[in-house]
Amino acid sequence: METGKGIVLLATEINPQTQLFVNYIYQELQHSLSIVSPKSSLEAARHVGEEGEACNVVLLDLDHLDEADLQAWQARYHNQPQWVLTAFNLRDEEHAAQLLSFMQLKGVFYRSDSLELICKGIQSLLDGDLWMTRALMARLIEFYRRQQFNCYRPVCGITQRELEIIGLLGSGASNTKIAEILFVSEHTVKSHLYNIFRKINVSNRMQAVNWARQNLGSPPPLSLQRYERTSPRH
Numbered sequence: 001m002e003t004g005k006g007i008v009l010l011a012t013e014i015n016p017q018t019q020l021f022v023n024y025i026y027q028e029l030q031h032s033l034s035i036v037s038p039k040s041s042l043e044a045a046r047h048v049g050e051e052g053e054a055c056n057v058v059l060l061d062l063d064h065l066d067e068a069d070l071q072a073w074q075a076r077y078h079n080q081p082q083w084v085l086t087a088f089n090l091r092d093e094e095h096a097a098q099l100l101s102f103m104q105l106k107g108v109f110y111r112s113d114s115l116e117l118i119c120k121g122i123q124s125l126l127d128g129d130l131w132m133t134r135a136l137m138a139r140l141i142e143f144y145r146r147q148q149f150n151c152y153r154p155v156c157g158i159t160q161r162e163l164e165i166i167g168l169l170g171s172g173a174s175n176t177k178i179a180e181i182l183f184v185s186e187h188t189v190k191s192h193l194y195n196i197f198r199k200i201n202v203s204n205r206m207q208a209v210n211w212a213r214q215n216l217g218s219p220p221p222l223s224l225q226r227y228e229r230t231s232p233r234h
Helices: 016-029 065-075 093-099 114-126 136-148 160-170 175-183 186-200 207-213 223-230
Strands: 008-011 031-035 056-061 081-089 107-110
Touching: 008 016, 016 031, 016 114, 056 065, 056 114, 065 081, 065 160, 081 093, 081 114, 093 107, 093 136, 107 114, 160 175, 160 186, 160 207, 186 207
Parallel strands: 008 031, 008 056, 056 081, 081 107
Antiparallel strands: none
């Protein structure tokens, strides 16, 4: 069986089980699969070689990547359409829906998926197709519809400036960085955060970001970089 061109990377820890998996994929698809460290998102592009516009599939093993790792992978390849990020070893559809609320994935694989089904999914991704169930796609569409609707109505009295700050929180920006980006004092940022926490009834930054994901839709992972590109330089 011959798949589309491109490379396949599995971001996980190397152990005998993953090596057996890699060998199986090669045997079934006649397509090599390379194992890379979960922390190697910045170096993985070196593996592309001369593939050009070919579709390159990255399987992100959720058993070995935390949210910071996932954000790093997405931030690195968000604007590179030849890279296809997919989630691997998800618990269930609920887990997948939660992940898709803050990541732009083209496919998902569950722990319960058979090896044959995984091979079929990898082949589809290499050919440029999506790989997720209709039920999950329906949930994703509903999520974005709700997100779009919320963009046009006030939520809990949140102001536009407070929405910007919540978005920057989701990008991991510190109070100092937020103040620099928005051209306000750090004291002003702290005042906004106090008002945000009070309005949505949370007590810390992480709770505020999680609230935003559930009620507003997650801010794009590259929002911090976007602000940095568009903000005037001193």
